[in-house]
Amino acid sequence: MNDSLLRVRDLTVEYSTHKGIGNALDNINLDVREGQVLGLVGESGCGKTTLGLSIMRLLPRFGRVAQGEILFKERNLLDLPEKIMNKKIRGREIAMIIQDPLHALNPVFTIQTQIIDILRFHKDRLLTTQWKGKQLRNKAINMLEEVGIADPLERLTDYPFQFSGGMIQRVMVAMAFNCNPSLLIADEPTTALDVTVEAQILELLKSLVKRYGASVLYISHDLGVISEISDRVAVMYAGNIVEYADTKLLFENPAHPYTEALLRCLPGAEVRGKRLGTIPGRVPDLTERPKGCKFNPRCPHVMEICKEKAPTMLDIASDHSVACFRYENHE
Amino acid sequence: MNKTIDKVPLVQVQGLKTYFYKGKGILSKVFGKGLRIVHAVDNVSFSIEAGKNFSLVGETGCGKSTVGRSILRLVEPIEGKIFFEDQNILELGKGEMQRFRRKAQIVMQDPRSSLNPRMTAGELIAEPLRIHRIKNSEREIQDEVAHLLETVRLSGDDAEKYPHEFSGGQARRIGIARALVLRPQFIVADELTSGLDVSISAAILDLMQDLQAQFKLTYMWISHDLHMVKYISDHIAIMYLGKIVEIGRAQDISEKPMHPYSQALFSAIPSVKPGQATKKIILEGEVPSPIHPPSGCTFHTRCPRKLGSICEAQIPPWLDAGDGHHISCHIPLETLRK
Numbered sequence: 065m066n067d068s069l070l071r072v073r074d075l076t077v078e079y080s081t082h083k084g085i086g087n088a089l090d091n092i093n094l095d096v097r098e099g100q101v102l103g104l105v106g107e108s109g110c111g112k113t114t115l116g117l118s119i120m121r122l123l124p125r126f127g128r129v130a131q132g133e134i135l136f137k138e139r140n141l142l143d144l145p146e147k148i149m150n151k152k153i154r155g156r157e158i159a160m161i162i163q164d165p166l167h168a169l170n171p172v173f174t175i176q177t178q179i180i181d182i183l184r185f186h187k188d189r190l191l192t193t194q195w196k197g198k199q200l201r202n203k204a205i206n207m208l209e210e211v212g213i214a215d216p217l218e219r220l221t222d223y224p225f226q227f228s229g230g231m232i233q234r235v236m237v238a239m240a241f242n243c244n245p246s247l248l249i250a251d252e253p254t255t256a257l258d259v260t261v262e263a264q265i266l267e268l269l270k271s272l273v274k275r276y277g278a279s280v281l282y283i284s285h286d287l288g289v290i291s292e293i294s295d296r297v298a299v300m301y302a303g304n305i306v307e308y309a310d311t312k313l314l315f316e317n318p319a320h321p322y323t324e325a326l327l328r329c330l331p332g333a334e335v336r337g338k339r340l341g342t343i344p345g346r347v348p349d350l351t352e353r354p355k356g357c358k359f360n361p362r363c364p365h366v367m368e369i370c371k372e373k374a375p376t377m378l379d380i381a382s383d384h385s386v387a388c389f390r391y392e393n394h395e
Numbered sequence: 396m397n398k399t400i401d402k403v404p405l406v407q408v409q410g411l412k413t414y415f416y417k418g419k420g421i422l423s424k425v426f427g428k429g430l431r432i433v434h435a436v437d438n439v440s441f442s443i444e445a446g447k448n449f450s451l452v453g454e455t456g457c458g459k460s461t462v463g464r465s466i467l468r469l470v471e472p473i474e475g476k477i478f479f480e481d482q483n484i485l486e487l488g489k490g491e492m493q494r495f496r497r498k499a500q501i502v503m504q505d506p507r508s509s510l511n512p513r514m515t516a517g518e519l520i521a522e523p524l525r526i527h528r529i530k531n532s533e534r535e536i537q538d539e540v541a542h543l544l545e546t547v548r549l550s551g552d553d554a555e556k557y558p559h560e561f562s563g564g565q566a567r568r569i570g571i572a573r574a575l576v577l578r579p580q581f582i583v584a585d586e587l588t589s590g591l592d593v594s595i596s597a598a599i600l601d602l603m604q605d606l607q608a609q610f611k612l613t614y615m616w617i618s619h620d621l622h623m624v625k626y627i628s629d630h631i632a633i634m635y636l637g638k639i640v641e642i643g644r645a646q647d648i649s650e651k652p653m654h655p656y657s658q659a660l661f662s663a664i665p666s667v668k669p670g671q672a673t674k675k676i677i678l679e680g681e682v683p684s685p686i687h688p689p690s691g692c693t694f695h696t697r698c699p700r701k702l703g704s705i706c707e708a709q710i711p712p713w714l715d716a717g718d719g720h721h722i723s724c725h726i727p728l729e730t731l732r733k
Contacts, residue, residue: 288665
């Protein structure tokens with residue numbers, strides 16, 4: 065398909081830990097289509113952040129891409145020299161918003177310094193090569209205004225700790241859109257925020273994505289947020305994508321037993337007085353993942369074959385694929 | 396102003412005020428100069444029926460945890476009455492207070508910082524038994540610890556482990572066991588499931604409900620997770636800047652919140668039903684500082700349904716919508732009902 069901005073093919077990432085080597089990502093295939101939001105959902109440790117970091121080529125030292133391709137605009141990011149990656153891709157073609165903005169920003173510099181740093185580094189992207197201090201500053205002020213920060217002129221000289229959680233996340237959003245990126249990777253951008261602030265940030269993200277025409281990989285553990293923001297969703301479990309579908313299809317018609325179980329775990333007014341479903345057992349450790357389908361020890365529909373062979377992705381409807389042997393003999 | 400919800404309340408809170416004093420140093424305390432008062436909890440009243448689930452909801456900094464701590468006198472309120480079975484606990488002496496602690500316990504928000512890292516799970520759970528001298532022999536204590544670990548669905552071997560060896564969900568279970576060991580009637584659960592994955596928090600909620608049936612417990616939940624609150628509560632109170640803005644039965648409030656803040660709050664919850672999401676009410680700006688709370692209705696600075704100067708000048712009336720449903724708002728009840 066040509067309308068895919070980002071195509072990840074057979075991506076396997078290994079982490080070496082003191083217990084041995086394990087696959088943090090195992091044969092991942094996914095596409096982020098032009099102008100769409102792809103939601104990536106799963107519980108802690110399933111590898112969703114690792115996938116984001118692999119695309120940015122920011123894996124920690126103990127991580128290594130064992131195989132696969134990450135094609136961004138038909139170029140394999142994994143083959144690019146680090147210098148090109150830094151100058152042309154990271155923060156410019158692909159921007160990332162991380163979960164904890166206070167860790168992403170340098171605490172000893174004002175946000176003005178940090179925003180202008182990026183602008184200066186990528187100034188050729190911004191059409192003019194002769195930007196002087198004042199123009200850069202005006203650009204920074206405009207950006208803060210755009211993300212809804214009151215008194216941008218005064219706030220520019222503030223340090224990160226002087227902002228509230230919601231406001232600093234707005235600054236991060238402003239910085240991500242600094243260079244008009246074609247792909248935005250948002251890794252749990254609203255997790256630490258209160259619901260009303262979360263709603264503000266989601267609204268802001270949606271409007272900016274629309275205005276700048278960016279495509280988004282939205283990573284979250286929150287099924288509610290994912291369902292509201294994404295066009296398509298990939299569900300991850302223990303380093304695999306287990307289900308991949310149009311958002312509406314996925315939430316109305318979950319096919320994989322893990323997706324079903326996750327949705328059953330959600331409390332809400334409709335299930336008052338009933339017990340929530342729980343998933344027996346726990347997520348397997350990176351180095352002790354079971355043979356066959358990784359979900360098999362916890363799966364209520366487990367069959368013999370699940371313990372032997374790893375399932376591959378099957379199309380069960382248009383725009384709906386699932387990695388589960390229960391669907392093997394359909395049609 | 397009687398905000399009683401129903402029949403026999405186990406806990407009754409009247410006009411509770413907890414302020415914190417923030418000054419630069421001892422001089423400001425002596426002379427009152429530069430002293431700033433944080434109005435953490437400002438005139439809060441509610442009651443909790445025995446055997447029920449009462450939830451305090453609100454966003455960061457609204458004072459919900461302070462209410463929970465004040466009820467157990469972990470922070471000292473400056474005004475108000477807190478009745479636990481007809482006994483005003485703010486008047487209790489030291490010995491009586493210790494006896495009261497057997498009846499009311501708290502499970503703290505962050506298990507990693509509330510459990511002593513140098514004590515094993517077994518020691519942590521046994522500690523209240525030793526302080527209150529409930530069991531006589533070491534043997535009895537160990538039996539009780541093993542029994543409790545099983546009750547919260549951990550294994551007896553876990554008694555030897557230290558807090559860092561447990562996962563987030565397991566550490567919460569230790570906190571629950573520790574609260575349960577004195578066989579209390581009332582437990583304050585402060586953000587019990589925050590920071591946990593959905594499948595883990597579902598297991599904790601199931602466990603808490605089993606324990607409630609088994610030990611006839613009354614829970615007060617403190618949470619910002621509205622999905623959970625809708626699921627678990629019998630009654631809900633919504634707090635904003637140290638005040639309760641709306642209180643009532645869970646189904647009334649979650650189906651039809653009336654206070655403009657509650658409406659914004661409930662509309663903001665992300666829904667898992669794509670396409671069916673209700674229109675979101677996006678609030679402008681941020682929560683004002685509790686050091687200088689706005690005059691009149693504290694929500695007037697952000698209220699999308701503000702009437703006018705009356706909201707800035709006067710403290711809103713306590714409207715009664717029936718069935719224990721109360722709203723603190725200047726907008727007439729008939730308009731709110733629409």
